[in-house]
Amino acid sequence: MKVKMILPALTEATSPFWRPIKYSLFPPLGLATLAGYLDDHDEVAIQDEHVEKLVLDDEPDLVAIQLYITSAYRAYEIADHYRAHGAHVALGGLHVTSLPQEAAAHADTIFLGPGEDTWPEFLRDFRAGHPRKLYISKQRTLAGLPRVRRDLVKRHLYLVPNSIVVSRGCPHTCDFCYKEAFFQGGQSFYTQTVDDALAEIERLPGRHLYFLDDHLLGNPRFVAALFDGLHGMGRVWQAAGTVKSIVETDLIERAAACGLKSLFVGFETLSPENLRAQRKHQNLNRDYTAAIRRLHDLGVMVNASFVFGMDDDDESVFARTVEWAIAQGSETATFHILAPYPGTALYERVAAQKRIWHHHWKLYDTRHAVFHPAKLSVEQL
Numbered sequence: 001m002k003v004k005m006i007l008p009a010l011t012e013a014t015s016p017f018w019r020p021i022k023y024s025l026f027p028p029l030g031l032a033t034l035a036g037y038l039d040d041h042d043e044v045a046i047q048d049e050h051v052e053k054l055v056l057d058d059e060p061d062l063v064a065i066q067l068y069i070t071s072a073y074r075a076y077e078i079a080d081h082y083r084a085h086g087a088h089v090a091l092g093g094l095h096v097t098s099l100p101q102e103a104a105a106h107a108d109t110i111f112l113g114p115g116e117d118t119w120p121e122f123l124r125d126f127r128a129g130h131p132r133k134l135y136i137s138k139q140r141t142l143a144g145l146p147r148v149r150r151d152l153v154k155r156h157l158y159l160v161p162n163s164i165v166v167s168r169g170c171p172h173t174c175d176f177c178y179k180e181a182f183f184q185g186g187q188s189f190y191t192q193t194v195d196d197a198l199a200e201i202e203r204l205p206g207r208h209l210y211f212l213d214d215h216l217l218g219n220p221r222f223v224a225a226l227f228d229g230l231h232g233m234g235r236v237w238q239a240a241g242t243v244k245s246i247v248e249t250d251l252i253e254r255a256a257a258c259g260l261k262s263l264f265v266g267f268e269t270l271s272p273e274n275l276r277a278q279r280k281h282q283n284l285n286r287d288y289t290a291a292i293r294r295l296h297d298l299g300v301m302v303n304a305s306f307v308f309g310m311d312d313d314d315e316s317v318f319a320r321t322v323e324w325a326i327a328q329g330s331e332t333a334t335f336h337i338l339a340p341y342p343g344t345a346l347y348e349r350v351a352a353q354k355r356i357w358h359h360h361w362k363l364y365d366t367r368h369a370v371f372h373p374a375k376l377s378v379e380q381l
Contacts, residue, residue: 001038001039001042001043001061001062001127002042002043002058002059002060002061002062003035003038003042003043003044003045003060003061003062003063003064004044004045004047004058004060004062004063004064004082004087005028005031005034005035005044005045005046005047005063005064005065005066006031006046006047006048006049006054006063006064006065006066006075006078007028007031007046007047007048007049007050007065007066007071008049008054008065008066008067008071008074008075008078009023009049009050009071009074010023010050010068010070010071010365011070011071011073011074011362011363011365012070012365012367013050023050023051024050024051024157024158024159025158025159025160025163026158026160026161026163026210026212027048027150027153027154027155027157027158027161027163028046028048028066028153029148029163029164029165029212030066030093030115031046031064031066032046032148032149032150032152032153033116033145033146033148033149034064034115034119035149035152036145036146036147036148036149037119037120037123037146038123038149044149044152045060045152046149046152046153048154048157049074051154051157051158052154052157054078056078056081059085059086059087060082060087061087061088062087062088062090062126063078063079063082063087063088063089063090064090064091064092065078065079065089065090065091065092065093066092066093067091067092067093067094067095067096067103068093068094068095069094069095069098069178069341069342069361069364070361070362070363070364070365071095072095072102072103072361072362073361073362075091075095075106076103076106079091079106079107080106083106083107083108088108088109088126088131089106089107089108089109090107090108090109090110090111090122091103091106091107091109091110091111092110092111092112092115092119094178094179094181094182094341095342095361096110096111096112097111097112097113097181097182097184097343098178098181098182098341098342098343099342099343100112100134104133104134108131108133109122109131109132109133109134109135110133110134110135111135111136111137112134112135112136112137113136113137113138113182113183113184114137114140114168114182114183115137116137116140116141116142116145117137117138117139117140117141118135118136118137119135121135122135140168140183140187140188140190141190142167142168142190142191142192142193142196143193145192145196147200147203148200150203160208160210162204162205162206162208162209162210163209163210163211163212164197164200164201164204164209164210164211164212165211165212165213166191166192166197166200166211166213166216166226167189167190167191167192167213167214167215167216167218167219167222168183168189168190168191169182169183169187169188169189169190169214170188170189170214170215170218171188171189171215171218171219172215172218172242172280172281172282173188173279174278174279174280175277175278175279175344175345175346175349176278176307176338176339176340176341176344176345176346177344178339178341178343178344179214180344180345181341181342181343181344182343184343189215189218189219191219191222194222194225194226194229197226197229198226198229198230201230201233201235202233207234207235207236208235208236208237209235209236209237209238209259210237210238210239211237211238211239211240213239213240214240215240215241215242215245216239216240216241217239217241217242217245217249217251217252217255218245220249220251223251223255224251224254227251227254227255227257227258228258230258230259231257231258233258233259234259235258235259236259236261237259237260237261238260238261238262238263238264238303239255239260239263239264240263240264240265240266241263241264241265242265242266242282242283243265243266243267243282243283243286243288243291244282244283244286245282246263246265246291246294246295247286247287247290247291247294248286252294252295252298252300253298255300256298256299256300260298260300261299261300261301262300262301262302262303262331263295263300263301263302263303264303264305265291265295265302265303265304265305266280266283266305267283267288267304267305267306268280268283268305268306268307269306269307269310269312269313269321270288270320270321270324271310271312271313271317272284272285273311273312274310274311274312274313277310277311277312278310278346279345288328289328292304292328292329292330296329301331301332302328302329302330302331302332303330303331303332303333303334304325304328304330304332304333304334305333305334305336306321306325306333306334306335306336307335307336307337307338307366308321308335308336308337308338308381309337309338309369309371309373309376309381310338310373311373311374311375312374312375313373313374313375313376314375314376315375315376315380317376321335322335336366336367337366337367337368337369337381338366338371338373339364339365339366339370340356340370340371341364350371355371355372356370356371356372357370357371357372357378358370369381
């Protein structure tokens with residue numbers, strides 16, 4: 001069986017300025033993981049449109065496409081092309097789970113939620129000649145996960161080929177989080193076994209690792225054992241964690257002792273009212289300054305993330321936030337416009353208030369204002 005797996009380019013990645021900097025960072029591990037479920041005799045190719053021109057004159061039997069909101073229109077173009085040429089097209093990912101009816105118009109099969117349980121079930125059905133139109137994830141586990149097909153990844157095209165994911169989801173439920181919608185209907189945070197995670201790390205060449213987990217420190221017992229296993233490997237690595245996990249546990253010291261050099265931290269906002277409104281409870285009543293100081297004392301760089309456009313934000317929020325980040329000595333920082341992604345609690349709330357002014361998905365990129373903020377104009381945001 002000929003199988004083609006595609007990651008279409010995000011609309012924002014088509015900019016000649018941003019493409020070489022940001023969107024060639026990491027290989028598509030989600031597709032490489034699903035490829036591990038295919039048979040040895042299957043002919044499999046992974047194409048990532050962020051780093052290579054998509055070949056469309058081939059004739060695969062099965063095409064699997066992963067969607068995000070800003071790649072949706074491009075994904076539908078690709079899907080329609082392959083369906084017109086006789087391929088069975090399967091769509092999955094965050095946007096498909098959020099808007100299944102929209103995606104279904106361009107697919108033979110759609111997947112809602114993570115694919116570790118539904119993808120192998122679909123493959124059995126497809127080989128037997130009776131694939132279903134819809135597969136919904138219910139059993140959330142990484143036990144028995146096959147080896148990631150890194151042999152299908154063109155390592156030389158990526159700035160950080162040694163990326164890895166050892167968990168799925170996040171233990172928190174922030175209203176604006178796109179991925180919270182993805183895990184609805186089942187367990188929203190779960191990990192690999194420590195042995196499996198360490199085995200995957202051992203297979204990666206070189207020293208540097210980048211953990212792409214949404215919250216690597218989300219399961220203290222798991223990650224403490226993982227850090228014990230990392231000791232002595234000589235690795236240096238980056239990851240993401242919360243303010244709470246930095247200031248309330250000793251995990252960050254253990255992380256630094258086994259190679260942590262940079263941590264992405266979602267501070268999001270300096271306003272307690274905003275945190276409460278977005279259910280970002282893990283940041284409430286936590287000392288941001290103490291968190292940054294603790295990281296710096298351990299020799300860990302801070303990659304701070306902030307979101308503008310929440311209901312307590314007025315026109316002073318931009319300068320205040322940037323000046324605060326500079327004053328704290330944050331080595332890097334990213335600033336985003338709040339996006340009410342479909343399927344999130346934020347979207348439902350803002351839509352009910354009739355504050356969304358368009359649904360042009362390619363602009364839901366955290367660089368454009370797609371809703372009317374409470375204390376700012378759209379133009380100011």
